[in-house]
Amino acid sequence: MNRATSPRHWRILASSAVVLGLALTGCTNPGEQDQAAAPSGDGGGDGQVVKESSGEDCTLEDYGAEKLDLANAVVGFSQSEPDTAAFRAAETKSIREAADAAGVERLLVTNANNELPKQIADIQNMLSQGAEFLIVAPVNSDGLDPALDAAKQKGVPVLTIDRKVTNTHCEDYVAFLGSDFYEQGRRAADAMNEATGGEAKVAILLGSSGNNVTDDRNSGFKEQVAAEYPGLEIVAEQTANFARDEGQSVAEQLLQSNPDITAIYAHNDEMALGAVTAVQAAGKQPGTDVKIVSIDGTRNAVQAIVDGNINAVIESNPRFGPLAFETAEKFFAGEAIPEDVIIEDDEYNQDNAEAELGNAF
Amino acid sequence: MSEQVAAPPRPAAPEPRRGRRFDADWIRRNGVYVALVVLLAINVVITDNFVSEGTLRLQLIQVTPVLIVALGMALVIGTEGIDLSVGAVMAIAAALIPLYIGYGTAVAIGMAVLAGGISGALAGTLVGRIGVQPIIATLGIMVAGRGLANLFGGEIKSIRDPGIVALGSESLLGVPYVVLIAAAVAASVWFLVRRSTFGRELVAIGGNKRAAELAGLPVRRVLTTTYVICGLLAALAGVLLAARSQASDPTKVGLLVELSAITAVVIGGTPLSGGQVRIAGTIAGALLMQLITATLIFHDIPDSTAQIAQAVIVVAAVYVQLGRRKAKS
Numbered sequence: 001m002n003r004a005t006s007p008r009h010w011r012i013l014a015s016s017a018v019v020l021g022l023a024l025t026g027c028t029n030p031g032e033q034d035q036a037a038a039p040s041g042d043g044g045g046d047g048q049v050v051k052e053s054s055g056e057d058c059t060l061e062d063y064g065a066e067k068l069d070l071a072n073a074v075v076g077f078s079q080s081e082p083d084t085a086a087f088r089a090a091e092t093k094s095i096r097e098a099a100d101a102a103g104v105e106r107l108l109v110t111n112a113n114n115e116l117p118k119q120i121a122d123i124q125n126m127l128s129q130g131a132e133f134l135i136v137a138p139v140n141s142d143g144l145d146p147a148l149d150a151a152k153q154k155g156v157p158v159l160t161i162d163r164k165v166t167n168t169h170c171e172d173y174v175a176f177l178g179s180d181f182y183e184q185g186r187r188a189a190d191a192m193n194e195a196t197g198g199e200a201k202v203a204i205l206l207g208s209s210g211n212n213v214t215d216d217r218n219s220g221f222k223e224q225v226a227a228e229y230p231g232l233e234i235v236a237e238q239t240a241n242f243a244r245d246e247g248q249s250v251a252e253q254l255l256q257s258n259p260d261i262t263a264i265y266a267h268n269d270e271m272a273l274g275a276v277t278a279v280q281a282a283g284k285q286p287g288t289d290v291k292i293v294s295i296d297g298t299r300n301a302v303q304a305i306v307d308g309n310i311n312a313v314i315e316s317n318p319r320f321g322p323l324a325f326e327t328a329e330k331f332f333a334g335e336a337i338p339e340d341v342i343i344e345d346d347e348y349n350q351d352n353a354e355a356e357l358g359n360a361f
Numbered sequence: 362m363s364e365q366v367a368a369p370p371r372p373a374a375p376e377p378r379r380g381r382r383f384d385a386d387w388i389r390r391n392g393v394y395v396a397l398v399v400l401l402a403i404n405v406v407i408t409d410n411f412v413s414e415g416t417l418r419l420q421l422i423q424v425t426p427v428l429i430v431a432l433g434m435a436l437v438i439g440t441e442g443i444d445l446s447v448g449a450v451m452a453i454a455a456a457l458i459p460l461y462i463g464y465g466t467a468v469a470i471g472m473a474v475l476a477g478g479i480s481g482a483l484a485g486t487l488v489g490r491i492g493v494q495p496i497i498a499t500l501g502i503m504v505a506g507r508g509l510a511n512l513f514g515g516e517i518k519s520i521r522d523p524g525i526v527a528l529g530s531e532s533l534l535g536v537p538y539v540v541l542i543a544a545a546v547a548a549s550v551w552f553l554v555r556r557s558t559f560g561r562e563l564v565a566i567g568g569n570k571r572a573a574e575l576a577g578l579p580v581r582r583v584l585t586t587t588y589v590i591c592g593l594l595a596a597l598a599g600v601l602l603a604a605r606s607q608a609s610d611p612t613k614v615g616l617l618v619e620l621s622a623i624t625a626v627v628i629g630g631t632p633l634s635g636g637q638v639r640i641a642g643t644i645a646g647a648l649l650m651q652l653i654t655a656t657l658i659f660h661d662i663p664d665s666t667a668q669i670a671q672a673v674i675v676v677a678a679v680y681v682q683l684g685r686r687k688a689k690s
Contacts, residue, residue, distance in 0.1 A: 083516070084514065084515065084516050084517060235661075237661065239664040241613075244610055245610070245614065248606050252423070253655050253658040256413075256415055256416050256419050258409075258410075270517065273608070
């Protein structure tokens with residue numbers, strides 16, 4: 001009856017756990033695998049350039065915060081999604097490097113794993129660990145109130161990057177640094193027009209539902225097509241959740257049921273890479289028979305342009321580090337910071353992909 | 362103790378087919394096949410390009426990962442257990458492929474499948490020998506396993522190994538390798554359940570564990586083995602998914618596959634209360650789910666509507682099952 005506590009069974013359990021650990025980590029080799037995002041090193045990676053600033057200005061005095069010397073400060077960075085996504089990995093790396101360059105005393109980094117409650121807890125924890133300035137990549141536009149309130153009470157300024165929060169500017173947060181996802185969608189439509197010569201039946205692979213990136217990249221594309229490119233006919237739009245294998249499955253189904261699809265617009269590079277495999281499986285040539293345009297600028301996707309499988313990629317630059325710390329320095333020096341600081345995103349296409357491959361993340 | 366012995370055991374094996382009656386029991390046994398045929402017929406009428414070798418072949422290819430996981434899940438559910446760790450195991454297996462591919466295709470696949478076996482042994486030991494509730498034991502492995510997959514996998518990696526790529530995209534005599542493998546797995550699991558002592562013991566334990574123990578059946582060994590098989594199959598599914606997408610994304614591979622697998626098993630007529638394993642029903646259940654997904658994509662139904670439609674179909678299927686159990690008791 002008391003077999004549950006027999007030491008022998010704990011031993012089996014413990015040894016199987018050990019074996020699992022050893023088997024999986026013991027003797028891995030670098031092999032000849034392809035790295036999705038090879039470390040960009042010093043050579044790779046273009047910094048962000050501000051395209052336009054808008055909204056009301058916010059100064060240190062307006063915000064009610066105290067002057068801070070970043071060189072001796074504790075800075076917290078709350079990342080939203082796991083660093084397994086190339087975009088997030090590049091973003092976190094960029095913040096770390098910029099923190100080093102700014103010589104901060106200590107950089108605290110947390111990852112919310114895409115869970116809002118965890119991000120709130122992460123931010124509260126960093127505040128209790130003495131963070132004096134926070135950079136937050138919000139999981140969601142809404143719902144960070146408890147965390148932002150806690151920061152306000154401690155007089156800790158918050159800078160949001162890549163996703164804007166709906167809270168009050170200059171009260172709950174200093175400014176928003178990010179890309180214009182709507183504009184990315186419009187530029188993807190331009191690139192699609194360029195790639196197809198203006199005549200195509202287009203299928204759209206949507207990102208996750210209920211996500212502002214998905215909504216903006218989609219409405220930007222569709223509104224630009226409606227306004228400028230009557231020859232581009234959108235025949236299907238289906239979600240593939242920003243994932244490569246779902247992009248592949250959904251594209252396979254669409255190509256099967258609708259064989260005259262001649263172009264695919266994917267909301268991110270991973271789904272576009274899935275679509276490349278799907279087009280090949282359907283016995284067609286990606287990039288030629290079926291034109292593919294996506295958004296992000298990951299190394300794999302830019303390489304696919306070089307290989308002729310993807311036609312164009314609109315960049316969404318993840319390297320927020322230098323701009324974030326530059327903005328913070330200006331803010332603490334008493335300069336006014338505008339509400340929205342929108343960055344300039346590049347475009348990769350068949351003309352520049354080979355030369356610009358080093359800039360991909 | 363003696364009272365417990367005297368307690369009448371629940372039916373331990375599928376009872377012999379009694380009538381040709383069109384009752385609730387008939388619906389539960391055959392509802393999934395009827396639904397599959399109806400949905401196929403609807404598609405033949407309303408979907409362009411549906412009746413083509415390519416479309417049908419695509420459904421068979423795409424169903425393989427869920428089907429293979431569901432077959433393992435059917436065994437576990439047959440023991441009145443549940444395995445929530447299958448998605449994480451798929452992710453671990455997929456993450457190990459690029460890590461070991463330098464040693465060759467076979468080694469990489471072997472390591473991936475081995476990891477599934479080890480994870481299954483862990484679950485089986487927790488459930489079978491230590492007596493942890495299956496949902497708790499496998500929930501723990503699910504959470505830890507996903508973390509482990511991220512740890513091994515790191516960023517999304519492309520897999521260019523010709524062996525792996527061929528496994529995912531090539532065919533033998535016109536049948537894709539992944540479909541052949543799924544068919545072989547289905548046949549093996551069917552044989553295991555219907556023709557082997559192990560299968561009879563498994564079903565007996567699921568029907569009434571106490572009675573099985575008292576009858577001297579090797580309960581712990583059978584339970585452990587069942588979870589090991591489920592882990593191995595989940596890992597195999599992870600390998601095939603990685604081979605097909607030629608990539609390994611540890612955060613997204615196998616996400617929520619446990620729910621798809623459980624749904625396929627349940628709408629296929631296997632009761633969650635254990636004591637029965639229906640292999641053909643599970644296959645039909647997985648195909649039905651695949652066909653629902655495909656139908657919604659074919660007709661460009663928006664995601665939000667598609668999710669609701671799927672939920673309605675699943676709830677309806679489970680309701681039919683409940684109706685049967687009430688009728689029986």
